[in-house]
Every structure is written in structure tokens, then in C-alpha cells.
Amino acid sequence: MNTTNTTLPYKDSSRPVDERVEDLLARMTIEEKVAQMLCVWQQKPAALVDDQGRFDEAKARERFGHGHGLGQVGRPSDAGGGLTARAMAETTNAIQRFFVEQSRLGIPVIFHEECLHGHAAREGTSFPQPIGLASTFDPDLVERVYTAVAAEARARGAHQALAPDLDVARDPRWGRTEETFGEDPYLIGCMGVAAVRGFQGDGRFAGKTRVAATVKHFAAHGEPEAGTNCAPVNVSMRVLREVCLPAFERAIVEGGALSVMPSYNEIDGVPSHANRWLLGEVLRGEWGFRGFVVSDYFAIRELNERPELYGHHLAHDTREAAALAVRAGVDIELPDPDCYPALLELVREGVVPESLIDERVRPMLHAKFRLGLFDDPYVDPAEAERIVRDPAHREVALEAARKTITLLKNDGVLPIDASAIRRIAVIGPNADRVMLGGYSGVPLQVGTALQGIRDRVPPGVEVLYHEGCKLTIGGSWNQDEVTPSDPDEDRRSIREAAEVAARADLVVLAIGDNEQTSREAWALNHMGDRASLELFGLQDELVNAIAETGKPIVALLFSGRPASIRNLAARAGAILELWYLGQESGRAIAEALFGDLNPGGKLPITIPRSVGHVPAFYNHKPSARRGYLFESSAPLFAFGYGLSYTTFAFSNLRLERDTIRAGESTHVLVDVTNTGSRRGDEVVQLYVRDLVSSVTRPVKELKGFRRVTLDPGETTTVSLAVTPDALAFYDIDMKYKVEPGDFRLMVGSSSRDEDLQTLTLHVTA
Numbered sequence: 001m002n003t004t005n006t007t008l009p010y011k012d013s014s015r016p017v018d019e020r021v022e023d024l025l026a027r028m029t030i031e032e033k034v035a036q037m038l039c040v041w042q043q044k045p046a047a048l049v050d051d052q053g054r055f056d057e058a059k060a061r062e063r064f065g066h067g068h069g070l071g072q073v074g075r076p077s078d079a080g081g082g083l084t085a086r087a088m089a090e091t092t093n094a095i096q097r098f099f100v101e102q103s104r105l106g107i108p109v110i111f112h113e114e115c116l117h118g119h120a121a122r123e124g125t126s127f128p129q130p131i132g133l134a135s136t137f138d139p140d141l142v143e144r145v146y147t148a149v150a151a152e153a154r155a156r157g158a159h160q161a162l163a164p165d166l167d168v169a170r171d172p173r174w175g176r177t178e179e180t181f182g183e184d185p186y187l188i189g190c191m192g193v194a195a196v197r198g199f200q201g202d203g204r205f206a207g208k209t210r211v212a213a214t215v216k217h218f219a220a221h222g223e224p225e226a227g228t229n230c231a232p233v234n235v236s237m238r239v240l241r242e243v244c245l246p247a248f249e250r251a252i253v254e255g256g257a258l259s260v261m262p263s264y265n266e267i268d269g270v271p272s273h274a275n276r277w278l279l280g281e282v283l284r285g286e287w288g289f290r291g292f293v294v295s296d297y298f299a300i301r302e303l304n305e306r307p308e309l310y311g312h313h314l315a316h317d318t319r320e321a322a323a324l325a326v327r328a329g330v331d332i333e334l335p336d337p338d339c340y341p342a343l344l345e346l347v348r349e350g351v352v353p354e355s356l357i358d359e360r361v362r363p364m365l366h367a368k369f370r371l372g373l374f375d376d377p378y379v380d381p382a383e384a385e386r387i388v389r390d391p392a393h394r395e396v397a398l399e400a401a402r403k404t405i406t407l408l409k410n411d412g413v414l415p416i417d418a419s420a421i422r423r424i425a426v427i428g429p430n431a432d433r434v435m436l437g438g439y440s441g442v443p444l445q446v447g448t449a450l451q452g453i454r455d456r457v458p459p460g461v462e463v464l465y466h467e468g469c470k471l472t473i474g475g476s477w478n479q480d481e482v483t484p485s486d487p488d489e490d491r492r493s494i495r496e497a498a499e500v501a502a503r504a505d506l507v508v509l510a511i512g513d514n515e516q517t518s519r520e521a522w523a524l525n526h527m528g529d530r531a532s533l534e535l536f537g538l539q540d541e542l543v544n545a546i547a548e549t550g551k552p553i554v555a556l557l558f559s560g561r562p563a564s565i566r567n568l569a570a571r572a573g574a575i576l577e578l579w580y581l582g583q584e585s586g587r588a589i590a591e592a593l594f595g596d597l598n599p600g601g602k603l604p605i606t607i608p609r610s611v612g613h614v615p616a617f618y619n620h621k622p623s624a625r626r627g628y629l630f631e632s633s634a635p636l637f638a639f640g641y642g643l644s645y646t647t648f649a650f651s652n653l654r655l656e657r658d659t660i661r662a663g664e665s666t667h668v669l670v671d672v673t674n675t676g677s678r679r680g681d682e683v684v685q686l687y688v689r690d691l692v693s694s695v696t697r698p699v700k701e702l703k704g705f706r707r708v709t710l711d712p713g714e715t716t717t718v719s720l721a722v723t724p725d726a727l728a729f730y731d732i733d734m735k736y737k738v739e740p741g742d743f744r745l746m747v748g749s750s751s752r753d754e755d756l757q758t759l760t761l762h763v764t765a
Contacts, residue, residue, distance in 0.1 A: 010374070017369045024365055027105060030354060031068045033361045034344045036107065037326075041074030041297075041335035048073065048095055053080020053087065055094030061102075069103035071364060072110045074335045076157065077121035082442065085123045085156050089384035092157025096377045107365075108373035112294075112334075115146075115161035115199075115211070116179055116439040117582065118397075119153045124441035125393045125583065129560060130165060130191075132404040132579035134181035134604035135642075137683045137707045139194035145400055146198025148393040151209045155384040159371050160212040160259060162294075164195035166247040167217055167263075169561075169605060170617050173227025175519045175528030178437050178560025178580065180222055181247075182604025183617045183639060186702045189247040196255030203256050205371050208379065212367060214294060215251045217263035218272060218283070220244040227614070228529045229521040230264040230310070238695070238730050240267065249287055258291040258367055262330065264299050271312045273299045279329030292331045292363040300325045300339045309523055318342060323352055331360040389444065394584070401581040401588035403681075403707075406601035407643040413552045413573035415595025415645060416506065418458050425464040425504035426450050427497050427546065428511045429471045429539070430558045437560050437580035438477045438519050447586025449510045449556055456590035464504055468497040468542045477515035480526040490538045498545040507551050508593065509572070511539045512558035519560070533564035533611045540567050547571040556589060562607040566636060577603070595645060600681025600707065602642040602750065606635045618751045619698040640685050640702070640750040646676030646712065650684075650757055653747055656719075659762040662738040665723045666761065670747050672718055674710035683707045684718045686726075687746040687756065693739055694732040700746060720747075727763065740765045 009015055010024035025033075040047055047063040050056045053076075064070060076092050077083055083091060092111050100106045114120040117127045127133070127145050136142070146164070153161060166188055169180040181191040192215065199213035220240060224231035235244065251257045260283060262272035272278055273295060283289045298306055303321035305311030315321040322339040323346055333340040346352040368374060387393075407414070416424075426432075432450040436443075454463050470485035470493075501507045517536045519528035534540070544567070546553055555572040557563065559579060569575065576599065581588055591597040608616035609632065618639040625633040649672070656667040672682055686704035690697045704720035722745065727738045740763050748756035 013375045017366060020369055020374070021362060021365045024105065024107070025358060025362060030344060030347055030357065031066070032105060033357050034340065035068040036071040036361050036364055037332045037340050037343065038070060038337045039072040039074050039332060039334050040070065040337070043336050044073070044076070044079055049079045049091065051080060053083045053091055055091055055098070057098065060098050064099070064102070067102065067104045069099055069105065069107045070109050071332050072112055072334070075113055076111050077113055077119070082122040085384040085388045086381045088121065088156040089379045089381035093378045096157070100377060108368055108377045110159045110368060110371070110373070111157050112160040112162055113153050113158040114439050115149050115153055115163045116165065117437070118149055118443070119441060120439045121156070121441040123388045123444050124152055125388065125397055126436050126440055126443040126446070127397050127582045128400050128404045129178045129437040129580040130181050131178045131560060131604060132581060133400060134187060134191055135406050135579065135601035136400065136403040137187070137602050137705050138403055139190045141400060141403060142191050142194040143198040144396050146195045147201070148396050150199045150211045152388050152393070154208050154211050155379060155387040157379045158211055159373065160214060161199050162214045162216065162261065164192055164213065164215060165217065166192045166215050166251060167222030168243055168247070170223040170615055171227040172533060172562040172605070172608070172614065173530055173611065174222065174224055174229060174561070175521050175530065176229060177605070178518070179439070183606060184604065184619065184702050185243050185246045187604055187705070189250040192247045192251040193255040196251050196257045200256060200258060208372070212258040212371065213255070214259040214261050215248055215257045216261035217296060218248055218260050219263060219278060220267055221263035221265050224265060233265045233267055235267070237734065241730050245282070252287050252289050260289065260291065260293050261296050262293065262299065264296055264302065266312065271303060271314065273330055274303055274314055274324040274328045276328045284329065290363060290366070292367055293329055295325065295330050295333050297335045298338070300330065300333050319346065322346065326352060326356060326360060331364055394445070397582050398584040398588060401584045402591065402597050404579060404581055404601050405588060405592050405599045406577040406603060407599040408575040408577050408637050408641070409569060409572065410643055411573040413506070413554055414593065416554070416593050418461055418594060421461060421505035423462045423464055423504040424453065424457065425466070425501045425507045425551070426453055426510065427466050427468045427501060427507055428509050428542070428556070429467055429469055430512055430514065430556070431465065431467070431510035433514065435514065435558045435580050435585060436582060437515055440477070443583040446583045449508070449586060449589045452586025452590035453508065453593065455586070456594055464500050466497040466500040467493060469493050469538045471514050471537050472516045475516045477519055479516070480523070482516045482527070485537060487538060491541070494538065494542050494545050497542065498549055501546045501551050502549045504551060506554065507546050508554050508556060509543065509546060510556040510558065511535060511542070512563060513560060514558070531611065533562065533608065535563060535565065535568070543568050543571055554593065562605055564608060564610045564636065566609060569636065577601070598645045598678050598680040600642065600644060600683070602640050602683045603637055604639070606639045607637040609636045619701050621696050622699055638750050638752045640683070641752065642683070642750070644680045644682065646674055646678040646680040648682045648710070648749065649673045649675045650748060653757045653759055655745070655759060655761060658760070659764065661764050662740055663724050665721060667719045667721055668745055668747060669717055669719045671715055672708060672710065673715040674712050677712050679709065679711050681707055681709050682749060684720070685748060685750065686720045687751065688722070688726055689744040689746070690727065690729070690739065691742045691744055693729070693741070695729070697729060700751060702751070722761065738763060
């Protein structure tokens with residue numbers, strides 16, 4: 001049905017992309033333009049594939065025989081219940097060939113996939129959750145992680161990753177905390193730029209190894225009212241500008257992110273999908289964004305009403321919702337045709353001008369040309385099968401798991417001296433459970449804590465096991481219903497576990513959350529936010545029962561968000577915060593337990609004492625956190641905190657220049673020495689505070705960091721830049737500037753005052 005000729009300008013790969021876009025756009029009918037603003041996901045079985053996920057040409061001809069084409073196909077990996085790498089490549093090739101050859105203008109489709117911490121597909125390599133990757137404080141590693149993710153997804157036919165998540169997580173009740181890089185805007189910005197560069201490389205998309213990154217959720221999604229997903233976010237313009245937006249700006253301006261996904265929430269009464277100021281003035285105006293904006297799933301409908309969930313009620317119906325979103329700047333509706341099909345009628349009625357449709361379609365066509373889809377849209381199924389088995393990807397996953405592990409407490413129990421024990425009891429609901437977290441695929445290999453320990457212990461050391469108690473009965477992240485375990489059965493099991501522990505020399509206790517007890521709440525029948533930060537179920541009873549045996553306890557804490565673990569912290573001899581480590585969990589955990597690796601992770605988010613201490617983020621204002629009656633306001637574990645099996649000393653803190661003019665830069669330098677007996681990693685952290693300012697400033701803000709590896713006795717000098725951006729803020733007149741005066745610079749191993757050394761920087765006009 002394709003009647004175009006390869007000599008047409010938009011078919012000529014030697015021409016500039018902008019020229020090809022304008023030529024193609026001029027040839028398109030309004031029907032073809034609106035088709036580019038539509039996607040098919042849940043409708044794939046009815047419109048594109050059979051029960052096994054293979055392309056069904058008869059269905060495609062019935063649905064798309066009009067020849068207008070289609071903008072995107074969502075998550076082809078989940079067709080037929082989950083496709084292997086080879087099968088997905090074959091299906092995407094077939095679908096692509098249909099639209100290229102059977103539509104009038106031969107416009108290819110974009111296939112998008114979930115790639116939060118790995119391609120969320122069958123056979124995709126699974127890396128640590130973003131909250132864990134942030135614990136590495138290693139942007140270079142994060143870039144390598146997402147380079148591997150991009151290679152796997154692109155080899156199978158995907159072109160766009162719905163990641164990274166740049167939300168600033170300021171309420172740990174929120175079930176999506178695990179998807180974020182934590183609570184600090186600077187750290188999130190560094191990790192966000194690294195992730196975008198991993199996905200997109202240099203932005204030329206040569207060689208079919210990169211995909212378009214989608215930064216989300218724009219904006220302020222990470223501090224929802226009451227900690228409940230999609231709830232309003234109540235922040236001032238200054239907080240929005242200084243906390244919620246900077247990571248997005250960096251990912252777009254520095255990283256070159258090609259796509260943006262608005263957030264479900266409202267800000268000051270305006271939902272992001274209808275926010276002309278946010279998507280127009282800020283994103284496209286101030287930041288010069290020239291990529292394309294994709295809606296979050298069903299979010300345009302929510303401008304009216306999403307049955308059995310909620311509605312913002314800005315629109316009477318889906319027609320008005322479509323008009324609001326397209327005027328605000330949303331280029332394509334995901335995941336299925338719902339509201340945007342009405343755009344055709346709205347244009348014909350003169351409600352929406354066709355010129356606005358051109359504005360929305362233009363960046364999506366531009367992306368398809370940049371991705372090379374008009375010139376070579378197909379992939380090699382054999383290469384797809386090979387790339388998901390690339391040993392280098394598994395090595396990166398293992399390195400990321402190793403660097404994620406964070407030591408919160410150690411009374412000398414770790415590392416385990418295998419020569420001094422005969423029996424280890426591995427106990428807990430997460431000991432023999434595959435722990436990957438949300439938006440995970442089905443990797444080719446996985447490991448549990450129990451298996452890793454069994455594989456690592458030397459001959460003669462017996463490994464005992466007991467579940468201890470359950471958290472939920474079966475279930476997965478995707479399953480709607482969550483069934484808590486039976487308390488009576490759990491208490492019987494806890495008594496048995498204590499008997500097992502009594503026979504051992506040491507207990508490894510694997511507890512925390514699982515993928516059901518804290519997760520994205522995407523529907524009223526699929527909840528995931530929590531009103532409590534305490535350990536779920538009877539886990540504290542399990543902790544107490546094991547502690548009463550008198551055996552040393554090493555706690556493995558699996559979670560996607562901070563947990564209030566005061567009881568555990570008091571009773572365990574050592575605690576390792578693991579978050580979700582990905583497919584290489586078992587091996588990395590065992591290496592950390594037995595000292596084959598020295599934990600060096602740091603907390604990217606504060607762990608509060610209780611839910612009543614929320615908000616607990618470290619970069620608070622001077623008048624906050626003054627204390628409670630009968631209770632400390634200090635966190636249980638602070639942002640940036642993490643111990644090691646060795647010790648480090650900071651000395652000779654100095655400034656390259658201790659007086660600069662506003663707009664100039666300097667460097668702070670510090671000598672770091674490994675004063676212990678083991679090779680280890682330390683993260684040098686720089687915090688800044690403006691001592692006197694026209695508006696109140698946080699007590700400290702992270703503005704630089706570097707992870708270094710040192711041998712025993714080795715010293716290195718770490719230099720961290722102090723740039724205008726590290727000192728600037730929105731002043732009393734909402735002007736972004738550096739105010740002259742004195743700034744306190746704090747350098748050390750965590751955000752705690754006792755872990756920091758200070759000096760003063762003078763800034764003149």
C-alpha cells in the first residue's frame with residue numbers, strides 16, 4: 001500500500017533530519033497525523049498478535065487497513081504472556097514491516113518498553129533497583145548499567161525506554177520510592193544524567209545499541225499528600241524550582257533526554273498533563289526541550305474521570321480531556337487509543353487547530369528519523385538472543401549489586417570468620433525468595449541469599465534454613481490482591497525458627513519488605529502505599545525470638561523504601577541494607593558476609609525512626625526538626641551514611657581559593673586515608689550552606705561527591721568543584737543567583753554533623 005518513492009526527500013537519508021521531517025509532515029493527512037499520536041498496548045491481542053505473541057496480519061489489516069499508520073506499540077515483550085529475546089525481535093520485525101509496507105507513507109512505529117532497572121522482559125538482565133543504584137554513588141557505573149539495558153532492549157526491537165525515574169522521594173510511605181534515586185536533587189541529577197547517557201549514548205543512535213530515554217514523572221511526583229500515589233503535591237514555587245525540577249533540567253540540558261513523561265499528580269490545582277506552564281514555558285521554553293512528551297498510562301483520561309480510580313474533573317468528557325492535554329503539550333497518548341482519537345473530530349470542528357497537531361507530531365517524527373527507523377527499522381533475532389546472554393552484562397549486574405550493599409551497623413560480627421563457626425542458620429521470609437522489586441522481568445539467572453551462602457561456605461560449615469514467618473501468601477508485584485500471612489501459623493513457625501537458630505553459631509536473618517508489601521499503587525484494587533514504616537507482619541516477633549537465643553544476628557534488609565527498624569537495630573549485631581540487588585543478589589550478599597567484598601554503599605535516602613518522623617529528609621530548613629516531646633527528631637540512619645570493614649580518616653581540608661566573586665568557581669580539597677587493614681571504598685561528600693540569605697536556606701545541601709577505593713594505609717587527595725550552581729538559589733525576588741556572603745562548606749563521610757569537617761568560603765559581589 002506504500003506508494004512513496006525512495007527519491008522523495010523524507011526517504012533520502014543524506015538530507016538533514018529537519019528537512020526530512022518537514023517534507024513528510026507536509027505530505028500527511030490529518031488522519032495520518034493523529035494516528036502518530038496513538039499507541040496500542042493492551043489492545044495488542046485484538047489488533048496485532050495471536051495468543052503466542054506472534055504477529056497476526058489478519059488482525060492488523062482489520063484494525064489498520066486504512067493505511068494511516070500508528071505512532072507506537074507498547075511493550076511488545078509482554079505479548080503472548082512474555083516473549084523470549086528472539087521471539088520479540090521476530091514479532092517487532094513483523095509488526096514494523098506491516099506498518100512500513102502497508103501504510104500510505106511508510107512511517108515506522110516506535111516500540112516502547114519498561115526499563116527501570118533492566119529490560120522488564122523475559123530473559124532481560126536484572127540490575128539493582130534505582131534506590132540501590134543511587135546507593136553506589138557511582139554515576140559511571142550507572143551509565144554502564146543503562147548502556148547494557150539499552151543494548152538488550154534495542155536488540156529485541158525496542159526504541160524507547162520509559163525510564164529513568166527522577167522523582168525526589170520525600171515520603172517513604174509512597175510505594176514507588178524504590179523506583180527513584182532517593183531524596184536528594186543533586187544526587188538524582190547526577191544519576192539521571194548518567195542513566196540518560198547510558199540509554200542514548202552520544203545521541204546519534206548509530207549501531208542499534210541505544211534507545212530514547214524518557215525522564216519521568218514530570219514533576220514533583222515524589223512527595224504526594226499522605227504518601228499516596230498520584231495524590232496532590234503541595235509545594236511552593238521555590239521548592240518546586242529548587243528541589244523537584246533540577247534533576248529534570250540536568251537530564252534534558254546536560255544529558256539530552258529525548259522524551260519526557262508528565263506526572264499523574266496536580267501541582268497547585270493543575271494536573272501535569274494539563275499544565276501549559278510546566279510543559280510549555282518551563283520544559284520547551286526555558287530549557288529548550290525539542291524532544292517529545294508521552295502521557296503516563298491513562299493520565300489523559302484522568303483529566304476527566306478514570307472509572308473506579310479518580311478523576312481530576314478538569315474536563316467534562318474524554319474529548320475535552322484530549323483538548324486540554326494537546327494544548328498543554330502532550331504529544332502522544334499512552335498506552336491505548338482512548339482520548340486522542342477525538343482529536344480528529346476536534347480539528348475538523350475547529351476546536352483544535354491543525355497547526356497545533358503539527359507541533360505535537362513534529363518532534364515524534366524527528367525522533368523516528370534520529371533513531372534510524374526510516375532507513376533500517378529491523379533487528380537481527382539471532383543478535384537479540386546473543387546480547388541477553390552477554391557475560392559482560394552479568395558482570396555489570398554483579399558489580400552494581402556489590403556496590404549497592406550498605407553496611408548500617410557492625411559490632412564486629414562481620415565479616416564472618418568461617419573458620420570459627422560450624423553452623424550458620426539462614427532464617428527469614430526473604431532468605432529463599434527471589435527479590436527483584438517492581439518493574440522486573442524474568443532474567444535468565446537469579447540468586448537468593450540462601451543459595452549464595454550455600455555456594456560460598458567452605459566445606460565443614462553446615463547451613464541451616466527456616467522461613468521463620470511469611471509476609472504475604474505467594475503473590476507477585478503484578479498481582480492485584482495481597483494476602484497477608486496467618487498470624488497463628490507464623491507464630492508456630494517463629495518458634496520452630498528459634499529452635500533452628502539455637503543450634504547455630506550465627507544467624508543470618510533476611511527480612512524487610514517484598515514486592516507486594518510496598519509497590520506502585522496503580523488502582524484501587526492494586527494498592528501499595530503504606531501508612532506504616534514498621535517491619536511488615538510478625539517480623540519484629542521473629543527478630544525478638546531469634547535474639548532471645550543469644551546467637552549473634554546479621555540482618556539482611558531487603559526493601560524498596562526506608563523501614564523503621566529501631567528494634568532490629570537494637571538487637572542485631574550487624575545490618576546490611578540491600579534494597580533490591582537484582583539477579584546477582586545471592587552471590588553479592590555472600591561475598592559481603594564473608595568479606596570477599598567490603599561494603600561501600602551509602603544511603604541515598606534518610607531512614608527515619610518512625611512514620612511519625614516523616615518528613616525526615618536531611619536538607620531541611622533551620623526551623624524544622626527541633627525535636628519532639630519524649631522523642632529525638634534525629635534519623636535512625638542519615639542520608640549519605642554507610643560503614644565499612646575498614647576505617648577512613650579525612651584531613652587537611654582546604655580551599656583552592658577561599659574568596660571568590662559571585663559567578664566564579666573554586667575547589668575544596670581533602671586528603672582521605674584508609675586507616676584500617678582492608679581495601680575499601682569511601683564516598684567523599686560535599687555539603688553547602690549559605691549562612692545569611694534573603695530567604696531561608698536548608699541546613700545543608702549535597703553539592704558534590706566522589707567514591708574512591710583505597711588500600712590499607714593509602715592516601716588520596718579528593719578535589720570537588722564549588723561552582724556557581726552549588727551556591728545559587730531563588731532569592732526573595734525569585735531570581736536564581738549567588739548572593740554575596742559567607743558559605744559553610746562541609747566535607748565528610750555522611751550528612752551527619754559528627755561526620756563532617758567545615759570551612760568557610762567568602763563570596764564577594
